[in-house]
Amino acid sequence: MSPFAHITGWGMAVPQRILTNFEISQIVDTSDEKIQELTGIRERHIASEDQSTASLAVDAALKALEMSGLRPESLDLIIVSTSSPEYIFPATACLVQDQIGASKAGAFDLLAACTGFIYALNMASQAIRSGSIQSALVVGSETLSRLVNWKDRNTCILFGDGAGAFVLQASDVPGGILSSVLRSDGSGGDLLSVPGGGSKHPTTLESVEMGLHYVQMNGREVFRFATRVMAQATKEAAAAAGFQIADLALVIPHQANKRIIDAAARGLEIPIERCMINVERYGNTSTASIPIATVEAVESGRLKAGDKIVFVGFGAGLTWGALAVQWSGPILPKRKVYPRSYLFWLRMRSLLLRVVRRMESILWGRDIPRS
Ligand code: UT7
Numbered sequence: 290m291s292p293f294a295h296i297t298g299w300g301m302a303v304p305q306r307i308l309t310n311f312e313i314s315q316i317v318d319t320s321d322e323k324i325q326e327l328t329g330i331r332e333r334h335i336a337s338e339d340q341s342t343a344s345l346a347v348d349a350a351l352k353a354l355e356m357s358g359l360r361p362e363s364l365d366l367i368i369v370s371t372s373s374p375e376y377i378f379p380a381t382a383c384l385v386q387d388q389i390g391a392s393k394a395g396a397f398d399l400l401a402a403c404t405g406f407i408y409a410l411n412m413a414s415q416a417i418r419s420g421s422i423q424s425a426l427v428v429g430s431e432t433l434s435r436l437v438n439w440k441d442r443n444t445c446i447l448f449g450d451g452a453g454a455f456v457l458q459a460s461d462v463p464g465g466i467l468s469s470v471l472r473s474d475g476s477g478g479d480l481l482s483v484p485g486g487g488s489k490h491p492t493t494l495e496s497v498e499m500g501l502h503y504v505q506m507n508g509r510e511v512f513r514f515a516t517r518v519m520a521q522a523t524k525e526a527a528a529a530a531g532f533q534i535a536d537l538a539l540v541i542p543h544q545a546n547k548r549i550i551d552a553a554a555r556g557l558e559i560p561i562e563r564c565m566i567n568v569e570r571y572g573n574t575s576t577a578s579i580p581i582a583t584v585e586a587v588e589s590g591r592l593k594a595g596d597k598i599v600f601v602g603f604g605a606g607l608t609w610g611a612l613a614v615q616w617s618g619p620i621l622p623k624r625k626v627y628p629r630s631y632l633f634w635l636r637m638r639s640l641l642l643r644v645v646r647r648m649e650s651i652l653w654g655r656d657i658p659r660s
Contacts, residue, residue: 290461291418291419291420292418292459292461293417293418293460293462293463293466293467294413294414294415294418294457294458294459294466295457295459295460295462295464295465295466295617296455296465296466296614296617297356297358297359297456297457297621298352298354298355298356298358298359298454298455299352299353299356299453299454299455299456299580299583299584299587300349300350300352300353300354300355300453300584301349301352301452301577301580301581301584302345302346302348302349302352302451302453303345303449303450303451303452303571303574303581304334304335304451305334306334306335306337307332307334308332308333308334308335308449309321309332310325310332316439316445317439317442318442319442319446324446325569327546327548328446328447328546328547328572329547329566329568329569330446330546330547330573331569332570332572333449333572333574334449334450334451335449336434336435336450340432340450341432342369342371342373342374342375342381342431342432343375343381343385345430345431345432345451345452345577346369346371346381346385346430346452346454347388347389348452349428349452349453349577349580350385350389350426350428351389351628351629352454353426354426354456354626355627355628355629356456357458357623358621358622358623358626359456359458359626360628361389361390361391361392361394361628362390362391362393363423363424364391364394364425364426365393365394365395365416365423365424365425366394366396366413366422366424366425367391367395367397367425367426367427367428368382368396368397368398368399368409368412368413368425368428369381369382369385369396369398369399369409369430370398370399370400370401370405370427370430370576371398371400371405371430371431371576372400372402372405372431372433372483372575372576372605373432373433373436373575374400377486380396380397380398381398381430382396382398382428383396385426385428387635388632388639389426389635390634390638391426394426401473401576401606401608401610402481402575402604402605402606403543403545403573403575403576403604404471404543404576404602404603404604404608404609404610405575405576405608406427406429406453406577406578406579406600406602407469407471407579407600407601407610407611407612408608408610409427409429410427410455410466410469410600410612411466411471411612413425414457414465414469417457417459420459422459423458424456424457424459425456425457426454426455426456426457427457428453428454428580429452429453429454429574429575429576429577429578429579429580430452430453430576430577431450431451431574431576431577433448433449433450433575434448434450436483436502436504437503437504438500438504443506444505444506447545447546447573448504448572448573448574448575449572449574450574451571451574451577451578451581452577452580452581453577453578453579453580454580455583460620460621463615464595464616464620465614465615466613466614467530467531467614467615468526468527468529468612469529469611469612469613470522470526470529470610470611470612471608471610472518472522472608472609473606473607475607476607477510477514477607478607480507480511480514480605480607481504481505481506481507481511481604481607482504482506482605483501483503483504484501484505485497485499485500485502485503486501512548512549514607515545515546515549515552515603515609516549516552516553516556518603518609519542519550519553519601519603520552520553520555520557521556522603522609522611523540523601523611524557525611526599526601526610526611526612526613527599527611527613529613530597530615532597532599532613534557534559536597537559537563537598537599538563538592538593538596538597538616539563539564539565539586539591539592539598540554540559540563540565540599540601541579541582541586541592541600541601542564542565542579542582542600542601542602543578543579543603544566544567544568544571544572544573544579544581544582545603546568546573547566547568550566553601565583565586565591565592566582567581567582567585576604579600583600592616593616594617594618594619595615595618596615596616597613597614597615598613598615598616599611599612599613599614600612600614
């Protein structure tokens, strides 16, 4: 029998700095009342100068590893889902791999915008279910505040920074991630994009003057698309796992706009209380919103072992998707691990690897060593 992929650890990290609607109303022509009316958002967290997509990801990842009792060096795979990576390359996942000391893990970034965490969970769980790996770390991390035009009230009111992480592990106990629905429609790619800085519009003085490096969005069209797909994808994922909508303890949707979540609840004919909502405190943290909402659902007692749930999201691409999950209890023997306590040694290890690489290049110059 193929193993099941269980979520055995979870963690979140958000910057301390909170930006309120009132503060935004000092920058652009808007108001707290209007932002709440349009989106349900009251405030969001914004990364400080010394924080980044990788640093938030590492923080969330360490919490998830502590929770699962899995040592970083036992991880087989790291996927970081993000639309605001540290660099075009190397992948943010490789920075995370180095900083947490996951010495045996493959690592790559996945870009499916706000749906990315669902795509990444599906990829990791399929690798576990096929038997090719035993464990994976999936992180959704964003600092979209760095890509937002703070003069554009259509977008700057929406986004917040943060990260959430899950540890996935193989087990023969039935449960965990049971089905998935992944969809895309690239014909709507222009509705939500950052057009500059890639190979189509490389960064030039002109591209920066035109603001191509900022998030550009047709809000109304994205809104219409989101309300169309959320309920449908939830139903498809639930049916594929053999769940009835009535059996769902919780739907954990992408937190973009309270009105979109309301519409999804109406489409599913479930009371809004069965949807996890925390968009009012974090804004839209893109691919991090689902794991952040999950961590808060567990911590507030709304999500318990054995519960049947669906994660559902949508975003740029266009992309959308849903996963049906039976939330895992403690299914594997847990050891206490303290990955945080050896962060200093991990920095030394990384430094040592760099020094060795430098010495090799001095010793061998440009020659490729022959065996
Ligand atoms: O993860 C995916 C990321 N993107 C999304 O999820 C975006 C989805 N779209 C949305 O959430 C909504 O379209 C918005 C929140 C962006 C806008 O809500 P809307 O209901 O589509 O508003 P609208 O653009 O149709 O504008 C309604 C009114 C307009 O005023 P009038 O013409 O009725 O007088 C706008 O000028 O609200 C005005 N408005 C604002 N007023 C103050 C639009 N944005 C603002 C604002 N502050 N920030």
